[in-house]
Amino acid sequence: MSLPATGRAWHLVSRPHGTPVPENFALREEPVRAPGDGEVLVRNTHLSVDPYMRGRMNDHKSYVPPFALDEPMDGAALGEVVASEAEGLAPGDLVTHNLGWRDYATVPARQVAPLPRDTPRPSAYLGVLGMPGFTAWVGLRKIADIREGDAVFVSGAAGAVGSTAGQLARLMGAARVVGSAGSPAKVELLTSEYGFDAAFDYREAPVGEQLPVAAPDGIDIYFDNVGGDHLEAAITAMRTHGRIVLCGMIAQYNATEPPPGPNNLGLMVGKRIRAQGMIVTDHQASLPEFHREVAPWVDSGELRYRETFVDGLENTPEALLGVLRGDNTGKMVVRL
Amino acid sequence: MSLPATGRAWHLVSRPHGTPVPENFALREEPVRAPGDGEVLVRNTHLSVDPYMRGRMNDHKSYVPPFALDEPMDGAALGEVVASEAEGLAPGDLVTHNLGWRDYATVPARQVAPLPRDTPRPSAYLGVLGMPGFTAWVGLRKIADIREGDAVFVSGAAGAVGSTAGQLARLMGAARVVGSAGSPAKVELLTSEYGFDAAFDYREAPVGEQLPVAAPDGIDIYFDNVGGDHLEAAITAMRTHGRIVLCGMIAQYNATEPPPGPNNLGLMVGKRIRAQGMIVTDHQASLPEFHREVAPWVDSGELRYRETFVDGLENTPEALLGVLRGDNTGKMVVRL
Numbered sequence: 001m002s003l004p005a006t007g008r009a010w011h012l013v014s015r016p017h018g019t020p021v022p023e024n025f026a027l028r029e030e031p032v033r034a035p036g037d038g039e040v041l042v043r044n045t046h047l048s049v050d051p052y053m054r055g056r057m058n059d060h061k062s063y064v065p066p067f068a069l070d071e072p073m074d075g076a077a078l079g080e081v082v083a084s085e086a087e088g089l090a091p092g093d094l095v096t097h098n099l100g101w102r103d104y105a106t107v108p109a110r111q112v113a114p115l116p117r118d119t120p121r122p123s124a125y126l127g128v129l130g131m132p133g134f135t136a137w138v139g140l141r142k143i144a145d146i147r148e149g150d151a152v153f154v155s156g157a158a159g160a161v162g163s164t165a166g167q168l169a170r171l172m173g174a175a176r177v178v179g180s181a182g183s184p185a186k187v188e189l190l191t192s193e194y195g196f197d198a199a200f201d202y203r204e205a206p207v208g209e210q211l212p213v214a215a216p217d218g219i220d221i222y223f224d225n226v227g228g229d230h231l232e233a234a235i236t237a238m239r240t241h242g243r244i245v246l247c248g249m250i251a252q253y254n255a256t257e258p259p260p261g262p263n264n265l266g267l268m269v270g271k272r273i274r275a276q277g278m279i280v281t282d283h284q285a286s287l288p289e290f291h292r293e294v295a296p297w298v299d300s301g302e303l304r305y306r307e308t309f310v311d312g313l314e315n316t317p318e319a320l321l322g323v324l325r326g327d328n329t330g331k332m333v334v335r336l
Numbered sequence: 337m338s339l340p341a342t343g344r345a346w347h348l349v350s351r352p353h354g355t356p357v358p359e360n361f362a363l364r365e366e367p368v369r370a371p372g373d374g375e376v377l378v379r380n381t382h383l384s385v386d387p388y389m390r391g392r393m394n395d396h397k398s399y400v401p402p403f404a405l406d407e408p409m410d411g412a413a414l415g416e417v418v419a420s421e422a423e424g425l426a427p428g429d430l431v432t433h434n435l436g437w438r439d440y441a442t443v444p445a446r447q448v449a450p451l452p453r454d455t456p457r458p459s460a461y462l463g464v465l466g467m468p469g470f471t472a473w474v475g476l477r478k479i480a481d482i483r484e485g486d487a488v489f490v491s492g493a494a495g496a497v498g499s500t501a502g503q504l505a506r507l508m509g510a511a512r513v514v515g516s517a518g519s520p521a522k523v524e525l526l527t528s529e530y531g532f533d534a535a536f537d538y539r540e541a542p543v544g545e546q547l548p549v550a551a552p553d554g555i556d557i558y559f560d561n562v563g564g565d566h567l568e569a570a571i572t573a574m575r576t577h578g579r580i581v582l583c584g585m586i587a588q589y590n591a592t593e594p595p596p597g598p599n600n601l602g603l604m605v606g607k608r609i610r611a612q613g614m615i616v617t618d619h620q621a622s623l624p625e626f627h628r629e630v631a632p633w634v635d636s637g638e639l640r641y642r643e644t645f646v647d648g649l650e651n652t653p654e655a656l657l658g659v660l661r662g663d664n665t666g667k668m669v670v671r672l
Contacts, residue, residue, distance in 0.1 A: 055606075227602060246609075249602040261597030266563060266585040268613040270391075273582075275611045277604040 003041065003083060007032045009072035009102035010316055016057055019324070024057065025317040030072070033106045034083065040095070040109055041083040047100040047313070047334040048076035048126045049320040050160075051225075051248055064281075073101035078115075078126055089114065096125050103313055103336055121298075127331030128298055128305040129291065132160035135280040136168055136223075137290045139245040143278050144221045148173035151215055153234055155179070155202075156225030158186035160305075160331035161247065163194050165223045167303050168294070170195055174221075178214040180207065180230065182326045189329060193304060207233040223247060232262035235273065244275035306330030339377065339419060343368045345408035345438035346652055352393055355660070360393065361653040366408070369442045370419065376431070376445055377419040383436040383649070383670040384412035384462045385656040386496075387561075387584055400617075409437035414451075414462055425450070432461050439649055439672055457634075463667030464634055464641035465627065468496035471616040472504055472559075473626045475581040479614050480557045484509035487551055489570055491515070491538075492561030494522035496641075496667035497583065499530050501559045503639050504630070506531055510557075514550040516543065516566065518662045525665060529640060543569040559583060568598035571609065580611035642666030 006029050013026045035041045053075060056067045067073050077100030081093040086109030089095070095112040099105035115125055127133060139161075140146045152169040156162040157179025166177050178198045179190045190199035198214035200207075211219075211233045220242050222234035227249030234244065268275070297303035308328040310319040316334050323332045342365050349362045371377045389411060392403045403409050413436030417429040422445030425431070431448040435441035451461055463469060475497075476482045488505040492498040493515025502513050514534045515526045526535035534550035536543075547555075547569045556578050558570035563585030570580065604611070633639035644664040646655040652670050659668045 231601065232597070246601070246605045248605060259599060261568070261599045261601050263595060263597045265567065265582070265597050268611065269582045269584060270613065270615065272613045272615055272618065274613070275604065277606065277608045277610070279606065279608060282608065 003034060004032050004104060006030060007102060007104035008313060010313075011070050012057060012067040012073055013070060015059055015069070020054070020057060020317070020321060022317060027314060030102075032104045035085045035106050038086050038109055039106055040081045040086050040089050040112060042077075042079040042095060042097060042099075042105045042107055042112070043082045044077045044079035044100065044103055044105060045336055046078040046123050046126055047316060047336065048078075048131070049316065049323050049332050049334060050075065050132070051323055053320055054324055072099075074098055075100040076126055076131055077101075077105065078122055079105070084109075094119070094122050096130065101316060123307060123331075123333055123335075124298065124305065126333055127160050127307060128164055128303065129295060131280060132331055133164045133294060133305075134283070134287065134290050135161050135247060135278075136165035137294060138280055138283045138286065139165060139223055139247055139278060140168055140172060140221070142283060142286065143245045143276050144223070144243040146172050146174065146221060149175045150220040151176040151178075151218065151239075152221045152223065153178050153180075153211065153215060153219045153237070154196075154223040154225070155230040155234075156248075157181050157190050157194075157196065157199065158329055159225065159326075160328075162223070162225050163190075163305065163330055164303070166190065166196050167194050168297075169221070169223075171297055171302060176215065176217075178211070178219070180210070180226075186326075186329060189306075193306075202230065208236065211237050218242075221245070224249070228259055232264055235262055235264050235267050235271075238267070238271055238273055240271050242271060242273045244273060246275055246277040308332050309335045311335050339370060340368050340440060342366060343438060343440035344649060346649075347406050348393060348403040348409055349406060351395055351405070356390070356393060356653070356657060358653060363650060366438075368440045371421045371442055374422050374445055375442055376417045376422050376425050376448060378413075378415040378431060378433060378435075378441045378443055378448070379418045380413045380415035380436065380439055380441060381672055382414040382459050382462055383652060383672065384414075384467070385652065385659050385668050385670060386411065386468070387659055389656055390660055408435075410434055411436040412462055412467055413437075413441065414458055415441065420445075430455070430458050432466065437652060459643060459667075459669055459671075460634065460641065462669055463496050463643060464500055464639065465631060467616060468667060469500045469630060469641075470619070470623065470626050471497050471583060471614075472501035473630060474616055474619045474622065475501060475559055475583055475614060476504055476508060476557070478619060478622065479581045479612050480559070480579040482508050482510065482557060485511045486556040487512040487514075487554065487575075488557045488559065489514050489516075489547065489551060489555045489573070490532075490559040490561070491566040491570075492584075493517050493526050493530075493532065493535065494665055495561065495662075496664075498559070498561050499526075499641065499666055500639070502526065502532050503530050504633075505557070505559075507633055507638060512551065512553075514547070514555070516546070516562075522665060525642075529642075538566065544572065547573050554578075557581070560585070564595055568600055571598055571600050571603050571607075574603070574607055574609055576607050578607060578609045580609060582611055582613040644668050645671045647671050 094115040097112040158181040190196040200210040218239040430451040433448040494517040516538045526532040536546040554575040
């Protein structure tokens with residue numbers, strides 16, 4: 001095929017104060033660069049939008065650099081190779097890479113990951129078999145050191161990471177899995193589709209009242225996607241030698257003033273609680289181990305996942321805002 | 337010698353609300369029980385008073401049971417065996433055990449630890465070579481996993497645990513050791529006697545302002561004896577992959593309302609910070625390893641320690657209140 005002369009890419013044009021607004025983003029036309037030696041040109045078919053991207057919209061030092069102003073934004077994407085100057089990659093190959101937020105991307109071959117041929121579920125490699133699923137797996141296996149019989153609490157449990165974490169916990173031998181989510185429909189989904197033993201809507205009553213009902217014998221692991229009042233309630237509910245995976249604090253991403261922290265950290269001393277922050281990209285070396293353990297569960301249907309699709313590159317910012325509001329169930333994917 | 341017919345023991349007679357008051361305690365006369373088979377009678381010469389005892393005055397579930405009302409209180413003590421029905425223990429032997437707060441104690445032999453014969457510093461076995469020193473060692477070696485070149489911050493650094501933790505950190509290879517304390521005299525002691533690189537008085541200005549001056553390149557380990565604003569400042573100052581030893585939260589022991597927690601726990605995610613609660617009694621199996629590593633440093637004078645003595649069993653409650661107020665420098669010991 002002849003290559004397109006130009007493509008479109010989202011730029012961040014101003015930094016949000018609090019919740020992002022459409023005016024922070026601009027969709028701009030750019031020349032498409034033909035692949036050089038060792039590169040491929042990818043036509044993106046699916047883009048990932050994820051809560052961590054909100055942090056990158058601020059101009060502060062973090063574990064991933066902030067989005068530059070007036071440059072193309074990036075993030076996980078899935079697409080089809082349309083031109084290749086790299087050995088082992090040919091037009092038609094499906095790959096994931098990190099140059100999302102645009103329709104065409106010229107990427108070094110070493111930064112793309114080819115999908116298994118004829119995979120029936122390519123978009124799963126942005127979700128349950130991609131970064132969100134890997135995050136859930138790392139949190140349970142590598143950070144919380146999950147053990148047979150553990151009671152596990154997951155917040156933000158209807159999201160891409162949370163729904164996978166709850167199911168993986170069960171598949172790894174947890175005795176009880178409970179979750180929180182932000183609407184009655186999501187709570188219903190946790191118990192009916194994802195097999196949580198109990199779930200509650202954190203908007204309905206204080207977490208500190210609902211968690212002890214859902215987990216009357218306490219919890220051994222708290223997988224924290226939320227922070228704030230969830231964390232405080234989890235510390236109170238925790239058994240001796242409990243473990244907290246600090247994975248994200250979505251409740252705080254849009255906050256302009258830091259909310260007060262849990263007032264019961266003193267309990268961590270006597271209960272010997274361990275809390276550990278994690279960033280999934282530290283664990284790339286374990287990716288094959290993750291795929292080996294988890295892909296069979298996806299294939300067998302034991303590990304279920306949902307995707308919320310938003311269509312059209314032009315709707316990518318709105319899709320991200322939707323994730324931050326909690327509009328999605330499971331992985332939010334922009335389909336081009 | 338003929339055994340005394342009675343001795344005196346402190347009872348907790350009411351539970352404090354906030355700061356304990358003298359009326360919470362009563363010194364009562366009790367019969368002294370002659371040792372049965374496998375027991376020894378110990379005349380206590382030194383009693384330990386420690387911050388953790390405040391927690392035991394409340395009637396709530398914790399890692400050590402609360403003091404019972406109208407029963408003898410307990411805690412670490414050092415004394416001389418005056419009668420023995422146990423093999424291997426003879427009158428004149430010095431032992432540590434856990435039946436403090438009284439002048440005579442009848443103790444099973446398996447619950448006493450004999451001191452090395454002719455030790456020149458018996459009371460050190462209540463402090464730098466006893467539970468407080470062991471706490472500092474466990475925190476650094478087993479919890480924080482201290483590494484050559486680490487920058488270490490210790491709060492409550494003039495206390496028995498803190499002063500040992502700071503010095504041990506240095507002896508274990510820390511590149512920079514900073515501490516906080518609650519008076520100019522203590523701060524002076526940290527740098528002049530205990531070899532801290534920098535120290536500050538947390539009453540003088542916010543910890544969040546003073547810590548970055550004392551540790552301009554950040555910290556790798558925070559040894560937390562205090563909680564509250566210290567913990568918040570430490571999280572902000574922490575480098576990637578930092579570790580927090582949650583050892584005690586003395587600032588909160590007398591609080592009637594829980595103080596707000598750190599508002600920056602979100603930083604723990606991106607910095608991959610690990611915070612871990614610890615209780616020294618979990619680590620008894622490592623006690624020989626501790627003595628092997630640390631006793632030579634005490635003998636050589638490389639590890640220095642101070643003791644604050646209060647004389648007389650009748651002053652034990654006041655000595656405990658003094659520890660909670662911060663009157664002591666180093667280990668607080670009641671000398672009978």
